Amino acid sequence: MTTPSLLIQVLLTSLLHIFHWILARLRVTQLAQRSLLRILASGPIPQHVGFVMDGNRRYARGKGKLVQEGHGDGYLALRRVLEICLRLNIRCVSVYAFAIDNFKRPEQEVKALMQLAESKLLELCSHGDLLQEYGVKLNVIGRISLFPESVQAAVRRAEDLTKENNRSILNVCMPYSSRDEMTTAVEDCIRGALLKDVDYFSADDPIEDITEDTLNSHLMSVKRGSPPLDILVRTSGVKRLSDFMLWQCCENTQLHFSKTYWPDFGLFDFVPIILEWQRSVWFQETSHFV
Structure with a gap:
């Protein structure tokens, strides 16, 4: 016998496929885009979305452009996608802008x-x-100290200019690696635990106080106010996390791998991802009543 929750899941999945079909065939005006985003924002919305902005170089080669131009077009895509997220009232957006290994x-x-x-x-x-x-x-x-001094100065100025803003958060992760973030968090946890007891050779080992929650609270992104990661999107068709927010996406995070190169990523790529997340939330909610 079919359960009500299964019927609802089938219905939502069917609606999602229909919406995909409509999006693929319509040229949506700016006014229609904003109306669509307002409709989506009336439903459940993720609080934190992360993007691995991959494919700038392959995009540039495919367009006959210089690699630098590909990265420039990637910045324009960041602005475009960020505005979509802000119109959806997504609280926090994190983007993988530059890996430590990129040096x-x-x-x-x-x-x-x-x-x-x-x-x-x-x-x-x-x-x-x-x-x-x-x-x-x-x-x-990230490890800002690895940047040239002029870039470090730009980072300090940019952060200072927005430090009073409190409606939303943009985390630009650079130069970043998740392993480095976790290593730094472990070091901070141990340093903090030892400072609680100068005589750390005593029988009461302060390091025993370190828990998963302690480590989580010392992550660079969490210390800067980021909520738990709901969705992680990687563009360009590559299905790897590439050392980005490994700790944050280990639980209750939806992973999405888009075939679109980052400079081309936009509304039609992102809306189905939001719809899929909303479908999963609605299904979880309805399953509680069965």
């Missing part, structure tokens, strides 16, 4: 990325720009 890339590409980071950080936070319009606080998460 191993060709010198010319790294230099271009540093110049892009310096200029776009300040552009993002300029008066009247997207972050100020939506009250977004910018956090740069």
Whole structure:
């Protein structure tokens, strides 16, 4: 016998497929886009979405562009996707902008990325720009000391310009790796535990006080106010996490791998992901009543 929860799940899945079909065939105007986002925002909305912004270089090669131009178009995609998230009232967005290992890339590409980071950080936070319009606080998460001094100065200025904003959070993770974040959290936990008891050779071992919650609270992103990660999206068709928020996505996080290169990623790619997340939330809620 078919249960009510199963019928609801089938109905929601059917509606999701119909919506995919409609999106694939419509050219949506800006007004229609905003109306669509308002409708979506009336349902359950994730509090924290992460993006692995992959495919800039392959996009550039496919378009006959320089790699630097691909990264520039990737920045425009970040602005576009961020505005979609903010219109949906998503509280926190985290983006993987530059991995620590990316310093191993060709010198010319790294230099271009540093110049892009310096200029776009300040552009993002300029008066009247997207972050100020939506009250977004910018956090740069990672080993900032590895950046050239000029980029470090841009990071400090950008964070200072948005430090009073409290409606939403944008975490730009660079230069970042999840293993480094977890290692730093462990070091902070041990240092804090030992400071509680100067005589740490005593019988009462303060390190025993370290729990999963303790470690979680010392993660760079959590210390900067990030809620639990609900959705992680990686573009370009690659199905790897690539050392991004491994701790955060180990529980109750939906993983989505889009075939679209990041510079082309937009509304039609993201809306089905939100619909799928909403479907799962609705199904969980209805299953409680069976």
